[in-house]
Amino acid sequence: MNVEQYIQSGILEAYALGACNTAEQAEVERMAAAYPEVKTALDAIFADLEKMAFAGAVPPPPALKDRIMEAIAQAQTVGQEQPAPSTASKGSPLWLWLMALFILAQGVLVIYLSTQLFKAKRQMTETEQRMADCESRQQQQLQAAQSQLALLADPATRLVRISPLSGRSETWQLALYHNPTNAKTLLHLATLPPAPAGKDWQLWAIVNGVPQSMGVIALQNQAQPLLNVPFVAQAEAFAISLEPAGGSTLPTEVVALGKAG
Amino acid sequence: MTQDQLIQGLSNGDNKTIAWLYDHYGAALFGIILRIVKDQELAENLLQDTFVKIWKAGSTFDGQKASLFAWMQRIARNTAIDATRSAIFKQRAETDQSDVLVYKPEEAAFNPDHIGVRDVLGQLDDKYRILIEKAYFEGYTQQELEQELGIPLGTVKTRMRQAMQILRQLLSETAVLGWWILFTYL
Structure with missing residues (x-):
């Protein structure tokens, strides 16, 4: 088939009218590229179609132009914005993992910090409790000391010196404060040494010549030399x-x- | 705009170039689309799709291979024919029995342009007219036309050639040219 026959076959018209399948389209395009006569003939057919289209032109509504230009402007901005999210979504696995790791780390940190906070709170409560205990103990000691001091200052209080019996090696002396008005007795232990191993000091009152136990003397608290007996x-x-x-x-x-009175 | 400026503008996705193309070819392409889908509102949407496609595919236009109009009419025609093949369109076509073009009455009152294709095609012998209508406006391939019309493939081709040659004569007549000139002024 020569070029002239090809042009006259009607395949170019079919191509221009969009009636060719893909194989035929490719063939026409190849022929048009290879033979200027084919290209010229094809251009002429398209020129006719153009005339036909202009003959059948229908002006679109005037508002449509703005709408279309706006749609294109929107597509432009979308096109400009698209690269950023697309690279973000490309890198999403690593990004997502890091994010998850970060959230997990945050969770661990929150748990750690809250337990620390809980501990600190508990310690603070305990300390406060201890301080309050300490304060009340000091208060008690202060009150005790004050009442003991008041007793010592009381004119009704009589001092009894308890001295070692003659012939004994001990050199210490104990002071006992006896107040019949307030019915209170204090023993000053400052100079009493600890009892020998396996032994205890015991305090006695002699009533009508009969010894009456006032208890074993506890020597633990050296800071409190005045003992209520x-x-x-x-x-x-x-x-x-x-x-x-x-x-x-x-x-x-x-x-x-030591004799009273 | 010169051909070079247009090609340059198209490849850059330049808005002004698209606006120029719309001003010069919009009505011609709208006429084609309207004739294919026969629905004013749908045709407007498809014209929009067409110009968005023209803008998007601007850089692929090759002036050596095809003329600007050949390229654009192909996009418009494919867009419209694809729309007629969608399920929604077919459903609507079934319920709407009327086969007439949907024009707004006020436009029809004074608009010489839309008469053009009908008149030109109407002057063709039916055996030619039907080929152009079915191929160009309904998207039939030669092979489909062969089956649909019951004529050999060779005859389909030769009749297409004859149809286009008669059309060429009709289109070169002054009346149609006058309309064209009138349109380009409008």
Whole structure:
């Protein structure tokens, strides 16, 4: 088939009218590129179609132009904005992982901090409690000291010196403050040494010649040398004895004695 | 605008170039689309789609291979024919039995342009007219026309050629040219 026959076959018209399948389209385009006569003939057919279109032109509504230009302007801005999200979505796996990791780390941090906060709060409460205890203890001690001081200052209080019996090696002396008006007795322990191992000091009141136990002397608290001891109204004298640990009902070895009045 | 300026503008996606193309070819393309879909509102939307496509595909236009109009009419025609093949369009076509072009009455009152294609095609012998209508405005391929019309493929081609040659003569007549000139002024 020569070029002239090809032009006259009607395939170019079919192509221009859009009636060719893809294989035929490719063939026409190849022929038009290869043979100027084919291209010229094809251009002429399209020129006719153009004339036909202009003959059948229908002016669109005037507002449509603005609408179309606006649609294109919008497509332009979308096109400009698109690259950013598209690269973001491309890198999303790593990005997402980092994000997840970050959130997880934050969660761990929140849990850690809240437990720390809880601990700190509890410690603070405990400290406050201890401080309050301490304060009340100090208050008690202060009150005790004040009442002891008031007792010492009381003119009704009588001082009883408890001194070692003659012939004993001990050199210490104890002061006992006895107040019948207030029914209170204090023992000043400052100079009393600890009892020998397995032994305890015990305090006695002598009533009508009979010793009456006032209890084993506890020496733990050196800071509080004034010890409140039981009040015995009819005491004639007070004695310190050395007893087996825990004390006895009757004195075993009287060490010191002091007469009341 | 010169051909070079147009090609340059198209490849840059320049708005002014699109506006110029719309001003010069919008009505011709709208006429084609309207004739294909026969619905004013749909045709307006499709003309919009067409120009968005023209803007988007601007850089692919090759002036060596095809003329500007050949390229644009192909986009317009494909857009419109694709629309007629959509399910929604087919459904609507079934319920709407009327086969007439949907023109607004006020436009029809004075608009010499839209008469053009009908008149020109109407002057063709039916055996030619139907080929152009079915191929160009309904999207039939030669093979489909062969089956639909029951004529050999060779005859389809030769009749197409004859139809276009008669059309060329009709289009070169002064009346149509007058309309064209009138339109370009409008």
